[in-house]
Amino acid sequence: MISLAGRDILHAWGKFVFTGIGLGLLIGVTLTMAGVYRGMVDDGKALLDNSGADLWVVQKDTLGPYAESSSLHDDGWRAIRAMPGVADAANVTYLTMQVRRGDGDVRAMVVGVAAGEPGTPGWPPYLVAGRQITRSHYEAVADIATGFRLGDRIRIRRNHYTVVGLTRRMVSSNGDPMVFIPLKDAQEAQFLKDNDAILQSRRRTAQNPAFDRPGVPGLLDAAIAAQEGNPFVNAVLVRVAPGYTPEQVAEPIRRWKRLTVYTRAQMEGILVGKLIATSAKQIGMFLVILAAVSAAIVAFIIYTLTMDKIREIAVLKLIGTRNRTIAAMILQQALALGAIGFVVGKITATFAAPLFPKYVLLMPADSVAGFLALLAICALASVIAIRMALKVDPAEAIGG
Amino acid sequence: MGGKGIRIEGLRKRYGQGDTAVDALKGVDMHVAPGEVVGLIGPSGSGKSTLLKCLGAVIDPTAGRMVLGEETIYDDGWQVRDLRALRRDKIGFVFQAPYLIPFLDVTDNVALLPMLAGVANAEARARALELLTALDVQHRARAMPSQLSGGEQQRVAIARGLVNRPPVILADEPTAPLDSQRALAVVRILNQMARQYETAIIVVTHDEKIIPTFKRIYHIRDGATHEEAGEGRGFD
Ligand SMILES: Nc1ncnc2c1ncn2[C@@H]1O[C@H](COP(=O)(O)OP(=O)(O)O)[C@@H](O)[C@H]1O
Ligand SMILES: [Mg+2]
Numbered sequence: 001m002i003s004l005a006g007r008d009i010l011h012a013w014g015k016f017v018f019t020g021i022g023l024g025l026l027i028g029v030t031l032t033m034a035g036v037y038r039g040m041v042d043d044g045k046a047l048l049d050n051s052g053a054d055l056w057v058v059q060k061d062t063l064g065p066y067a068e069s070s071s072l073h074d075d076g077w078r079a080i081r082a083m084p085g086v087a088d089a090a091n092v093t094y095l096t097m098q099v100r101r102g103d104g105d106v107r108a109m110v111v112g113v114a115a116g117e118p119g120t121p122g123w124p125p126y127l128v129a130g131r132q133i134t135r136s137h138y139e140a141v142a143d144i145a146t147g148f149r150l151g152d153r154i155r156i157r158r159n160h161y162t163v164v165g166l167t168r169r170m171v172s173s174n175g176d177p178m179v180f181i182p183l184k185d186a187q188e189a190q191f192l193k194d195n196d197a198i199l200q201s202r203r204r205t206a207q208n209p210a211f212d213r214p215g216v217p218g219l220l221d222a223a224i225a226a227q228e229g230n231p232f233v234n235a236v237l238v239r240v241a242p243g244y245t246p247e248q249v250a251e252p253i254r255r256w257k258r259l260t261v262y263t264r265a266q267m268e269g270i271l272v273g274k275l276i277a278t279s280a281k282q283i284g285m286f287l288v289i290l291a292a293v294s295a296a297i298v299a300f301i302i303y304t305l306t307m308d309k310i311r312e313i314a315v316l317k318l319i320g321t322r323n324r325t326i327a328a329m330i331l332q333q334a335l336a337l338g339a340i341g342f343v344v345g346k347i348t349a350t351f352a353a354p355l356f357p358k359y360v361l362l363m364p365a366d367s368v369a370g371f372l373a374l375l376a377i378c379a380l381a382s383v384i385a386i387r388m389a390l391k392v393d394p395a396e397a398i399g400g
Numbered sequence: 401m402g403g404k405g406i407r408i409e410g411l412r413k414r415y416g417q418g419d420t421a422v423d424a425l426k427g428v429d430m431h432v433a434p435g436e437v438v439g440l441i442g443p444s445g446s447g448k449s450t451l452l453k454c455l456g457a458v459i460d461p462t463a464g465r466m467v468l469g470e471e472t473i474y475d476d477g478w479q480v481r482d483l484r485a486l487r488r489d490k491i492g493f494v495f496q497a498p499y500l501i502p503f504l505d506v507t508d509n510v511a512l513l514p515m516l517a518g519v520a521n522a523e524a525r526a527r528a529l530e531l532l533t534a535l536d537v538q539h540r541a542r543a544m545p546s547q548l549s550g551g552e553q554q555r556v557a558i559a560r561g562l563v564n565r566p567p568v569i570l571a572d573e574p575t576a577p578l579d580s581q582r583a584l585a586v587v588r589i590l591n592q593m594a595r596q597y598e599t600a601i602i603v604v605t606h607d608e609k610i611i612p613t614f615k616r617i618y619h620i621r622d623g624a625t626h627e628e629a630g631e632g633r634g635f636d
Contacts, residue, residue, distance in 0.1 A: 001515045001521070002504075002515060002521065010503070011502065012503070312499070315501070316501070317484075318456070318493055319488060319493065319512075320485060320487045320513070320517075321516055393458070395453050395459055397493070398452055398453055398456060399496070
């Protein structure tokens with residue numbers, strides 16, 4: 001037996017290829033959308049991986065530091081480091097802002113990392129060029145996605161920094177590239193007021209009779225100094241010592257320090273379940289719509305192709321073709337259309353993914369799932385055409 | 401193969417029920433011997449197509465008897481279970497328009513029938529080519545139907561009707577779209593094939609050009625047939 005579907009496709013290949021390409025572009029968009037979601041999840045995981053932490057200690061009852069703002073006093077980390085099972089602990093600040101270079105600026109997440117040596121939690125685990133920060137001020141390590149190069153002078157708030165090292169795939173959960181600077185600088189940047197505001201604030205304090213006490217010299221200066229420093233960080237990153245489970249270490253910190261502590265799994269839950277949940281739903285909606293549109297297109301094309309063949313189908317039935325053979329012909333054509341569409345879509349997505357500003361992660365498993373879903377959609381879409389073909393009366397071939 | 405050709409006795413067909421019922425066939429009697437080509441002639445609405453559809457097992461007669469070759473296929477009810485297989489194996493159809501499958505080449509249009517019956521592709525194509533040769537279109541064997549002339553298409557359609565060696569061929573206005581020379585050529589081929597393959601052929605027509613070629617003609621009027629000798633001018 002010959003393949004009726006195959007012969008028809010070869011005969012009307014132009015129609016098939018062009019609809020296949022149209023369908024393929026739609027599928028390309030679908031695969032890319034899935035890739036955008038995967039990219040967001042992966043950005044979140046990269047953020048957690050690159051922080052080098054096993055535990056995140058944050059302000060009590062907050063979902064900080066990524067999903068909510070969290071503020072901790074910067075002297076708490078020493079006590080945490082002394083807790084059993086803690087191998088290392090370090091302060092960290094996060095601030096998403098525009099980082100300027102020359103006339104332009106780049107959206108980045110500025111990470112303030114505690115002084116120490118490479119491997120300190122919060123530090124970039126590896127560099128693709130240059131070196132780690134060695135001075136305590138005005139040096140920066142930037143992700144290459146910022147477009148900065150070694151030796152660039154960049155501006156964060158009012159201070160200038162020299163880029164001394166470059167990282168790769170160091171991103172925030174929003175996909176913004178990271179810029180690492182020393183913790184002290186970052187704390188300043190987070191709370192920095194402009195000169196006018198500082199003057200105003202000093203004047204207000206000086207005029208406050210509660211501070212301006214003639215009998216207590218030095219009180220005013222101390223008050224002003226206390227107001228101007230920023231003794232806060234967003235989180236303390238903790239590395240757990242071998243032989244301890246993260247939960248074993250987290251529990252005493254929660255109890256004794258009255259802070260909220262998240263393990264890696266909990267943090268991932270917050271990022272995926274809360275931070276990008278809305279985006280994920282948004283993308284899910286798009287996928288549903290795209291699936292419906294693909295189904296409609298396939299159904300319409302297969303229906304039209306079958307309509308064009310009604311007379312031939314009547315003849316095929318009259319000369320003894322089984323209904324099964326005719327249904328198989330239509331089904332195979334729908335599946336072939338889906339296969340052409342998938343190939344075109346996969347190629348489109350593969351070439352388009354790197355062009356997107358945020359990370360698009362095309363997972364083979366998604367492609368396989370997409371392919372199977374597409375075949376299911378095509379099979380479903382051919383049902384209408386098959387029903388119509390089966391209703392064709394072989395007597396029609398003889399005519400009136 | 402040939403056996404007794406076609407025998408139809410008291411065939412009735414009623415469309416619809418009650419007040420709106422139409423008696424399209426009111427007791428048709430016909431006999432076509434193997435190797436014989438008979439004409440079936442009648443005005444529009446006389447029941448020609450209805451008769452072909454009953455014989456072709458695509459509609460159910462209301463009553464009567466039909467015998468194809470040795471086999472009684474209908475006796476106040478179908479006597480065969482698989483009408484589709486009956487059509488495929490026992491009846492060849494040739495239509496007014498050739499109705500070739502546009503996406504199959506000439507050979508496969510003809511070979512499709514034996515293939516549907518489970519014959520291997522090579523064997524089916526060999527049979528097709530043999531008939532195409534007999535009908536003198538073998539040089540177009542690899543062409544697509546759309547590349548053929550009307551006469552060539554009709555010859556391919558006849559080859560398709562014959563390829564499973566059915567005892568019966570039903571031809572509905574097979575010459576209508578052809579000029580008189582080509583129409584006569586088609587009739588000549590049908591006569592030749594009928595003799596060569598012992599096939600009983602019924603040709604429905606009102607084509608004045610070919611009516612004189614039949615040796616026997618059935619006139620059908622108002623759902624009833626009566627037989628008449630034709631001029632039989634023709635092809636001996
Ligand atoms: N499906 C049908 N339902 C009802 N009446 C029909 C149907 N087909 C044919 N008829 C009637 O049966 C009669 C014979 O029709 P038909 O066999 O088509 O004649 P012919 O082919 O000789 O023109 C006509 O009166 C026609 O109206
Ligand atoms: Mg008719």
